[in-house]
Amino acid sequence: MSKSGIAIFAENLRALPRHLRESFVRHDRPVSARSRSQAVFSNLFLHIHATRTHLQSLRLTATFGLGIAATSCFIILLVTGVLLMVYYAPSTSLAYDSMKDIHFVVPSGRLVRNVHRWSAHLMVVVVILHMCRVFYTASYKTPREFNWLVGMGLFIVTLALSFTGYLLPWDQLAFWAITIGANIAGSPRELTDVLGITAYFDPGGFSKQLLLGANEVGQDALTRFYLLHVMVLPLAFAALIGVHFWRIRKDGGLGRPGIAQTAAGKGADTDPNLPTLPADAPTKTYGLMCVVAGKTAATDLEIDETVPSWPHLLRAELVVFMACVFLSVVLGIVADAPLKELANPNIPENPAKAPWYFLGLQEMVSYSAFMGGLIIPAIVVVGLGLIPYLDREDDPPGVYFSGRNGRAVALKSLLFGVTAAVLAVAVPVNFGWLRNWFPDISQLWVILVNPGSLLTAAYAAWSIRTLQKTRSTRLAAIALFTCFVAGFLITTYVGMNLRGPNWDFYWSQSDWPAH
Amino acid sequence: MSGRLESEPIARRDFLGLAGLWTTAIAIGGALLGMVRLPKPSVLPEASRRFRLGRPDEFPPGTSKVIAGQNVLVVSKPQGIAALSLVCTHLGCIVSKNEAGFSCPCHGSAFDGDGRIVAGPAPRGLRWLQVSAAVDGRLIVNAGNEVDPGTYYRV
Ligand code: HEM
Ligand code: FES
Numbered sequence: 001m002s003k004s005g006i007a008i009f010a011e012n013l014r015a016l017p018r019h020l021r022e023s024f025v026r027h028d029r030p031v032s033a034r035s036r037s038q039a040v041f042s043n044l045f046l047h048i049h050a051t052r053t054h055l056q057s058l059r060l061t062a063t064f065g066l067g068i069a070a071t072s073c074f075i076i077l078l079v080t081g082v083l084l085m086v087y088y089a090p091s092t093s094l095a096y097d098s099m100k101d102i103h104f105v106v107p108s109g110r111l112v113r114n115v116h117r118w119s120a121h122l123m124v125v126v127v128i129l130h131m132c133r134v135f136y137t138a139s140y141k142t143p144r145e146f147n148w149l150v151g152m153g154l155f156i157v158t159l160a161l162s163f164t165g166y167l168l169p170w171d172q173l174a175f176w177a178i179t180i181g182a183n184i185a186g187s188p189r190e191l192t193d194v195l196g197i198t199a200y201f202d203p204g205g206f207s208k209q210l211l212l213g214a215n216e217v218g219q220d221a222l223t224r225f226y227l228l229h230v231m232v233l234p235l236a237f238a239a240l241i242g243v244h245f246w247r248i249r250k251d252g253g254l255g256r257p258g259i260a261q262t263a264a265g266k267g268a269d270t271d272p273n274l275p276t277l278p279a280d281a282p283t284k285t286y287g288l289m290c291v292v293a294g295k296t297a298a299t300d301l302e303i304d305e306t307v308p309s310w311p312h313l314l315r316a317e318l319v320v321f322m323a324c325v326f327l328s329v330v331l332g333i334v335a336d337a338p339l340k341e342l343a344n345p346n347i348p349e350n351p352a353k354a355p356w357y358f359l360g361l362q363e364m365v366s367y368s369a370f371m372g373g374l375i376i377p378a379i380v381v382v383g384l385g386l387i388p389y390l391d392r393e394d395d396p397p398g399v400y401f402s403g404r405n406g407r408a409v410a411l412k413s414l415l416f417g418v419t420a421a422v423l424a425v426a427v428p429v430n431f432g433w434l435r436n437w438f439p440d441i442s443q444l445w446v447i448l449v450n451p452g453s454l455l456t457a458a459y460a461a462w463s464i465r466t467l468q469k470t471r472s473t474r475l476a477a478i479a480l481f482t483c484f485v486a487g488f489l490i491t492t493y494v495g496m497n498l499r500g501p502n503w504d505f506y507w508s509q510s511d512w513p514a515h
Numbered sequence: 516m517s518g519r520l521e522s523e524p525i526a527r528r529d530f531l532g533l534a535g536l537w538t539t540a541i542a543i544g545g546a547l548l549g550m551v552r553l554p555k556p557s558v559l560p561e562a563s564r565r566f567r568l569g570r571p572d573e574f575p576p577g578t579s580k581v582i583a584g585q586n587v588l589v590v591s592k593p594q595g596i597a598a599l600s601l602v603c604t605h606l607g608c609i610v611s612k613n614e615a616g617f618s619c620p621c622h623g624s625a626f627d628g629d630g631r632i633v634a635g636p637a638p639r640g641l642r643w644l645q646v647s648a649a650v651d652g653r654l655i656v657n658a659g660n661e662v663d664p665g666t667y668y669r670v
Pocket of ligand 1 (some may be wrong): 150151155
């Protein structure tokens with residue numbers, strides 16, 4: 001006798017929990033390597049990992065987990081940021097009060113705000129360190145040039161996120177830092193004014209108005225910064241992270257010593273055992289064959305040195321993530337994010353300091369806004385981006401400093417970079433600069449010849465000297481990169497600790513004049 | 516004839532495909548180009564920068580007074596009345612008055628009593644602003660209008 005309709009339904013009802021589970025978890029219990037691999041590639045979020053990971057990539061010193069740490073900070077920032085948005089009101093008349101509410105009234109609002117602030121700082125630190133690790137291990141080399149550029153994009157978006165977030169509390173710190181920042185965007189006027197062409201060609205005024213929607217920091221600026229901070233930049237960041245990770249997989253996982261350096265998709269060329277293709281073979285077929293021959297063959301050869309990504313990689317990632325959460329929360333409990341008085345367009349903060357990672361820039365800007373705020377950063381960004389294209393030597397990736405010579409060059413460059421940066425700060429502090437010596441000097445000279453531009457030129461000269469002496473572009477790149485790291489550290493330290501009211505030099509904050 | 520068309524004939528299908536692709540690209544590109552004009556304001560949201568100072572006899576020669584909330588310094592001399600903008604020409608902080616002239620808290624620019632740059636990164640001296648009188652004789656400053664340094668309004 002056939003079952004009744006009710007019985008069929010009751011059976012389905014009984015099987016409901018099992019069917020639900022089976023549709024959510026589409027693989028066996030993750031106890032064997034096979035079922036774990038299945039788990040990794042049948043899950044959208046896990047499948048950004050390869051099912052197996054090379055042992056060398058898992059070593060702590062290979063990455064120090066820095067990329068994952070940056071990703072973790074981003075996740076923390078997303079969660080805490082959405083929570084802050086529940087109360088924050090992006091209007092000049094409400095923003096400050098809503099920040100105060102979050103800080104003093106909203107349940108756990110203060111902690112959420114502090115964690116958001118601290119993981120933002122942490123993220124900047126970690127991204128810079130990550131870039132250093134990628135650079136010093138030569139991991140930007142073929143085929144990873146493109147991913148280096150994607151990384152540069154992530155770096156810039158990270159800084160832009162911090163900068164736009166800085167305005168939102170609408171306190172004194174926010175208002176004056178953004179006033180200065182927006183005027184830096186307007187600083188090409190320095191040059192166009194000297195040349196007398198501002199009336200016809202005014203890129204400075206254009207970019208400033210684009211940023212602020214006005215000539216001064218006000219409601220339009222707040223609206224724009226809010227839009228960028230909560231929508232545009234996080235979306236751009238998420239998209240770039242997607243590309244970054246996808247490229248890591250397509251470039252054959254992390255670079256490591258001992259694998260052949262092959263350009264993406266050109267694997268077939270370098271393998272002498274493959275039959276050569278006739279010159280007139282259709283290119284489409286050629287491309288397909290390369291993918292198959294290049295990647296699969298390589299993975300097969302190395303299979304012994306890999307371990308399943310679940311649990312080895314996932315566990316490592318979880319540890320890094322938890323470390324970031326732990327650090328942000330502990331710092332958030334110990335130290336409050338600052339909230340100064342309500343923004344007042346008539347009284348600047350004295351000293352008005354940007355967030356720490358922009359203080360090196362502020363030091364440069366205190367010599368010339370146009371040179372220090374736009375030209376030098378542009379040179380640095382373009383220079384960093386071009387590294388993989390100008391240094392084509394095939395050092396194996398994953399070896400710090402590419403060996404002993406590189407270590408020596410890095411050490412010497414560190415000394416040189418620190419000395420030059422200290423001089424660049426000390427000379428004007430003690431002896432003044434062009435305008436103190438020749439009061440009527442043209443602004444053109446102040447723009448062109450100032451401690452910032454001289455420092456940049458000295459670093460370039462040092463790198464060229466290294467290139468001449470060693471005839472190695474990799475060593476010259478190490479020299480230049482190390483110099484800029486040194487310059488960044490010194491100027492940031494000076495800006496943080498040695499600059500007081502009127503941007504004057506003080507050995508200690510206790511020497512600041514009392515007002 | 517030995518033009519390129521002869522040596523590399525393009526298939527009709529390819530031609531139509533390319534034509535379609537380029538038409539789409541130009542249409543979308545043009546639309547985007549039209550839209551990126553949006554963030555550049557054509558009318559700035561600012562209030563008028565003209566404000567009333569008061570009667571000339573409130574500023575006898577020798578006075579020098581900061582107008583609260585306007586970031587403008589009014590100086591009165593025997594040769595007339597002038598207004599100086601206190602917005603630093605470097606990056607827009609507000610300079611403060613001292614014995615020697617003016618100094619900026621942000622990056623240490625210094626100006627003499629007439630607003631000429633003497634030290635620091637500011638590219639030029641402080642702005643002198645237009646002073647005029649309304650029909651009732653009261654003084655008006657237009658902070659949006661710059662005049663040559665050394666211009667005094669004769670009462
Ligand atoms: C916001 C930031 C960033 C995030 C979230 C991120 C994330 C990651 C992650 C998770 C990895 C895997 C290996 C590791 O953990 O080190 C990685 C690798 C890599 N990153 Fe980034 N990254 C960021 C910024 C950058 C920057 C600024 C650069 C350089 C300009 C860069 C260039 C690279 C390159 C070339 C690799 C491949 C390295 C190799 O094969 O060894 N990334 N990134
Ligand atoms: S804003 Fe006045 S010195 Fe920079």
